[in-house]
Structures are given as C-alpha cells and as structure tokens.
Amino acid sequence: MxxxxxxxxxxxxxxxxxxxxxxxxxxxxxxxxxxxxxxxxxxxxxxxxxxxxxxxxxxxxxxxxxxxxxxxxxxxxxxxxxxxxxxxxxxxxxxxxxxxxxxxxxxxxxxxxxxxxxxxxxxxxxxxxxxxxxxxxxxxxxxxxxxxxxxxxxxxxxxxxxxxxxxxxxxxxxxxxxxxxxxxxxxxxxxxxxxxxxxxxxxxxxxxxxxxxxxxxxxxxxxxxxxxxxxxxxxxxxxxxxxxxxxxxxxxxxxxxxxxxxxxxxxxxxxxxxxxxxxGLLSVMYRQKQQRTEVSLLTFLLHLNNHQETQERHINHLREHINWQQVKANTVVGLALDNNLITITNEVISLTTKGLSFTQTALEYIITNKDDKIEHLKDDFFLFRG
Amino acid sequence: MTQKIAIQVDDLTVAYNYKPVLWDIDLVIPEGVLMAIVGPNGAGKSTLIKAILGIIEPIAGSVAIYGEPYKKQRKLVAYVPQKGSVDWDFPTTALDVVMMGTYGSLGWIKRPGQKQTKAALEALEKVDMLSFKSRQISQLSGGQQQRIFLARALVQNASIYFMDEPFQGVDASTEIAIINILKELRKAGKTVVVVHHDLQTVPEYFDWVTFLNVKKIATGAVKDIFNDNNLTKTYGINYKVAVNK
Structure with missing residues (x-):
C-alpha cells in the first residue's frame, strides 16, 4: 500500500x-x-x-x-x-x-x-x-x-x-x-x-x-x-x-x-x-409462521379440553372437524406430541397433565390478559410474546 | 387543620396557536393528597401537568411548588408521562429506563454509579418487576411498561408525583398494584396528582379531585365535591355515575 x-x-x-x-x-x-x-x-x-x-x-x-x-x-x-x-x-x-x-x-x-x-x-x-x-x-x-x-x-x-x-x-x-x-x-x-x-x-x-x-x-x-x-x-x-x-x-x-x-x-x-x-425479515416471517402454528395448536388443545367423548378425540375426526389440511394437522399434532402435551392411544388423542395445565393457563391468559401467568411459557412459545 | 400547600397555580393560561387549552386556572393542592384530575378529552388535563412542570410554556400565570418556582424545586418532583408518549422500541432495558429517574439528582454530565443502580433495583422490586430488569423494553407488556415508568418515578424519591394516565391500557392486576403504591406514597406524606379517566374508580382511589374542562370547574375533597352537579358541569351532559351511595 x-x-x-x-x-x-x-x-x-x-x-x-x-x-x-x-x-x-x-x-x-x-x-x-x-x-x-x-x-x-x-x-x-x-x-x-x-x-x-x-x-x-x-x-x-x-x-x-x-x-x-x-x-x-x-x-x-x-x-x-x-x-x-x-x-x-x-x-x-x-x-x-x-x-x-x-x-x-x-x-x-x-x-x-x-x-x-x-x-x-x-x-x-x-x-x-x-x-x-x-x-x-x-x-x-x-x-x-x-x-x-x-x-x-x-x-x-x-x-x-x-x-x-x-x-x-x-x-x-x-x-x-x-x-x-x-x-x-x-x-x-x-x-x-x-x-x-x-x-x-x-x-x-x-x-x-x-x-x-x-x-x-x-x-x-x-x-x-x-x-x-x-x-x-x-x-x-x-x-x-x-x-x-x-x-x-x-x-x-x-x-x-x-x-x-x-x-x-x-x-x-x-x-x-x-x-x-x-x-430481520426472515426471522420475523419465521416467527409469524410459528405463531400461526401455535394458534392452531391452541385451538386444537382447546377442542380436546372441551370434549371428553372418545369419538370427538379420534384422530380422523379431528382432521375433519377442525378442517385443517393434513399437513398442518400433522404439524400441530407433532408439536403437541413433542412438548408432551398429548398422548395418542388407539388413534384417540388425550391431553396429558401438562397439556391440561398448559391449556388452562393459556385460557386464563386469553380471558384475563394477565402476563405473569405465562412468563414461564414465553421461552417455549412464540404466541405469547406479542 | 392547616395543611401545607404543595402546589399553587395562579391564573395559568396555556394556548396552542392562540387557542386557549387552559384558561385562567387557579389551583391549590394541599400536601399529602392523592388527587385525580378529571375532565373530557381535550380538557387540558395533560397540559396542566406539563405547564406545571415547565414542559409547556404558559402564556400567563405562575406555578409554585412549596412556594418556589418549579425550576428551583425540580428535585422535589417526579413525573410519569403518558406511556404512549415514548417509543418503546428504543434500544434499552427496563433497568436502564428506571435509572433515568436518577439523572435529575445527578445533574448534567455526572454519570450514574452503584448508588443509583441500587436505588433503581429497589424501585423495580417495589413494582414487582425485578426479574425483568434486563429485558428489552419493547418485550414488556403494556402493564409492565407502566410499572417501569412508576419505578422510574419512585427512584426519584420526590415529594410530589405527577402521573399522566397511569392506568391507560394496563391490566387489572397492574392497576391495583399501581394504586396501592400511590396510596402508600400518600401515607408517607407525599402528594400525588394523577390524570384519570375512569370516573367510577375516583371515590375508591382518590381523596382529592379537580374537575377540569379548559377552565377549572371545581377542586376539593372527593367526599365534598365529587357529585353529579360537578360532573355535569365538567362533561356538559347530564352525567349520572354510580357514585351516590
């Protein structure tokens, strides 16, 4: 130089x-x-x-x-x-x-x-x-x-x-x-x-x-x-x-x-x-996609929470009833399984204890909008970070 | 009973572009009250606070804080602006925002040190936000942001607190937490002035009230003057709230 x-x-x-x-x-x-x-x-x-x-x-x-x-x-x-x-x-x-x-x-x-x-x-x-x-x-x-x-x-x-x-x-x-x-x-x-x-x-x-x-x-x-x-x-x-x-x-x-x-x-x-x-743009887009999935997950869990009868919780029924395309349903079910929120026995889905408490906390959050309830969930899920 | 006068406002007139938003306000606020300023939108509630604090230059009138102009008494006064008046995407943490409350006592150039950090952490503790100290402020909920603002005022350790709509957009638990802290401040002999919107809660939260609609309608103890007559005068419609026991 x-x-x-x-x-x-x-x-x-x-x-x-x-x-x-x-x-x-x-x-x-x-x-x-x-x-x-x-x-x-x-x-x-x-x-x-x-x-x-x-x-x-x-x-x-x-x-x-x-x-x-x-x-x-x-x-x-x-x-x-x-x-x-x-x-x-x-x-x-x-x-x-x-x-x-x-x-x-x-x-x-x-x-x-x-x-x-x-x-x-x-x-x-x-x-x-x-x-x-x-x-x-x-x-x-x-x-x-x-x-x-x-x-x-x-x-x-x-x-x-x-x-x-x-x-x-x-x-x-x-x-x-x-x-x-x-x-x-x-x-x-x-x-x-x-x-x-x-x-x-x-x-x-x-x-x-x-x-x-x-x-x-x-x-x-x-x-x-x-x-x-x-x-x-x-x-x-x-x-x-x-x-x-x-x-x-x-x-x-x-x-x-x-x-x-x-x-x-x-x-x-x-x-x-x-x-x-x-x-960044990619990160924001990824997060939005995650959030959509998680909203679906929550909908799915709420449905399970609302229905005790077996036929309502049958895996095929869920596909029809919630009317998701198979791919999305698989993603949601997969996500729920990965987080130990549900168990599947004989094609019937049940909420685990963790799934139950998660659903109830989420419900409570949606109703009361109280943030302190979901602090510990924020790390795992994007949904509550808004 | 002769109470000390914390804030005295004389003939205060404020105008934006020659249109008066506050007209000839006379106001005496005794020490140790927890006072609500109520009035419709555009009544000049925020403007009154800003004019008292010298943020807005009045076109007439004067303000005294314990008998002296505000400029001499800055250290006795803490201010919580409307939450919406700042950009919460600003790159900083909850603790740092609370630290800003200590800047006034430091004055120009001097930097905050350990003493200030300790005070800020204590204030965070008081509003139950200590575990959020390192969180970026945009990642806080509306209620948490308001708690941070309250902590920033607490750290000033002032005698008089001005708060502009602290209950705007906060959840019920935060509202209760905030009002409890304000009541504690009153118990400690501090004077607290709050721009307030929810008329239903006035008798429960406050012991002193000022009705404002460009002009001052009334000021005094809630039990004496918080009635339909003054509400109607202030809001211009036949106002009935469920405050009559």
Missing part, C-alpha cells in the same frame, strides 16, 4: 465514525430526513464561506456552512409549527430553496472560483491526500484527515460528556424537560454536531453520500441490538468496515470511492435487514 492509499482509508474511516455517531441519534429520533436536508442546504454556506476564505478547508467555512445547517432545522421547525404544512413537506420546501441559492451563487461566479456543484454533491476522496496540512512548515498529513480528526474528537467528547442527557431526551422528551435537561439545547447541540460533520465530510464523500454514512450504519445496528451503547459501537464498526472495504472495491473496480463505500453500506444494510437474528 502506498502512503496516499493509507491516507485515503484513514480519512474515509474518520468520516465514517464521525457520521455514524450522530447518525444513531438521528435514526432513534426519527430525524433521518433532516440529515438529508442539512447536507444539501449547507451549499450556500459553503459558497459564501469560500468567497470569504478562498479555502475549502478553512474552519471559518465549516462554521459558516454549519450555521446554514442550523438555519435549515430552524426554518423547517418554524414552517411546521404554523400547522399549515407537515414536517416532511417543510423539509422538502426548505432544503431545495437553500440549495438553489448555493447553485445560483456558484453559477454566477463560476469563472472566479474553484468550486463546482459536482464537487459539492459527490466529493472526491481520491484527491484528498493532495491537500496537505503544513505544521510549522513540515508536512503533517492531509488536511482532510486533520479536519475530520478534530470533528471526531469533538463529537466523541460531547458523546462521552452528554451520553446520559442525549439518551433520556431521545427516549423521553417530557421527562428530560422535567428533570431539567433542556430538550431544545440537546436537540440543537445534536443538529450542530450533525451540521459540522456534514460540512467536514462533504469535501471527501460529497453531500449526498454523507447521508448514507449517517443513516445506513445506524439503521443496520438498530436491527441487531437492544442496547444503545452496542448500537453506537455497531454503527461505528459498520461505518469503518464500509469505508475500508469500499475503498478496495473502488480500487478493484477502478471507480468512485464514495460510490463504492455507499454500495457496501447498502449491502451491509440489506444483509442485516434480511438476516438479523431477531428483527
């Missing part, structure tokens, strides 16, 4: 981690769309900042552009608060308007400045190592790495200091406010961090792909864990994994790095979406 290759991967990983952290909170707060809005509406801020500083990596430019991000959030909230339009409409109105101002500013001054819309939208990681950071005249590495490093350091410190406040205000705004942790301060704090991160990252990965780095890792992590800290770690892991493997995918395809990173992110999300152990 050449040193620019390593540098590109370091920058990509730094961007990925910086995006993944605020991304987790945006996803949990159901504000994923706002990151899209911020990433576009920072354009006029970037252009104005560039007019003033003539340097795409100047801290002043980052602050100015992040300011436009905050203005976006405030405008969306103001418009929404009038009650005349809904939030998604407000977002859809605000960011194209601000973005278009940026486009006009660039077009009007296209001859004078070294900045075009493509660069803002798509970024170019491959060029990042060319822009060096000179510390006392010595080459200290690519500027982009320093900028993202500083942003990441700030993000991590804020996360460490205010983790509990962020958690409570994300989970329960009312409690957060009542306890004295102003939800507004935390909200705008998160928005500021998100805006600064987007501005810092757009140069490398572009304003569109930065959204993917914020949302996709968090969305995938959300499906895998029920613990906020683990969700943060997983998001960071997915982000870095996509950044590094995306780089090598681009290398192999000889194509855009940012595009490859996002492709990897999409694949990671799809894999998790289908195969996540508890919340």
């Amino acid at each position: 050449s040193s620019p290759q390593i540098e590109i991967q370091i920058i990509a990983a730094l961007v990925a981690v910086s995006c993944a952290i605020p991304g987790v909170f945006l996803v949990l707060r159901k504000m994923a769309l706002i990151s899209d809005a911020i990433s576009h509406s920072i354009l006029p801020g970037i252009v104005l900042g560039f007019f003033i500083t003539q340097d795409l990596n100047s801290p002043l430019l980052i602050i100015l552009a992040a300011g436009t991000g905050i203005i976006t959030v405030v405008l969306v909230e103001r418009i929404q608060k009038t009650g005349l339009v809904k939030e998604d409409t407000a977002i859809g109105l605000v960011f194209p308007a601000l973005f278009s101002v940026g486009v006009l500013l660039i077009a009007k001054n296209a001859n004078d400045i070294h900045l075009d819309v493509d660069a803002v939208l798509l970024g170019e990681l491959a060029f990042a190592p060319f822009d060096r950071f000179l510390l006392l005249g010595i080459d200290a590495g690519p500027k982009a790495a320093w900028i993202m490093g500083v942003i990441l350091l700030i993000t991590l410190s804020l996360l460490y200091l205010f983790f509990k406040e962020l958690k409570v205000s994300t989970f329960d705004v009312g409690l957060s406010s009542a306890l004295g942790f102003s939800p507004a301060i935390l909200h705008y704090g998160l928005m500021s961090v998100s805006s600064v991160t987007v501005v810092g990252a757009f140069d490398a990965v572009g304003a569109i792909l930065v959204v993917a780095l914020m949302i996709a890792p968090a969305a995938a992590a959300y499906l895998l864990t029920a613990d906020l800290k683990k969700m943060l770690w997983l998001s960071v892991f997915f982000g870095v994994f996509a950044a590094i493997s995306g780089y090598w995918l681009a290398h192999w395809l000889d194509s855009s790095i940012a595009g490859s990173i996002t492709t990897v992110l999409a694949l990671v999300f799809l894999l998790v979406y289908f195969f996540a152990p508890k919340k």
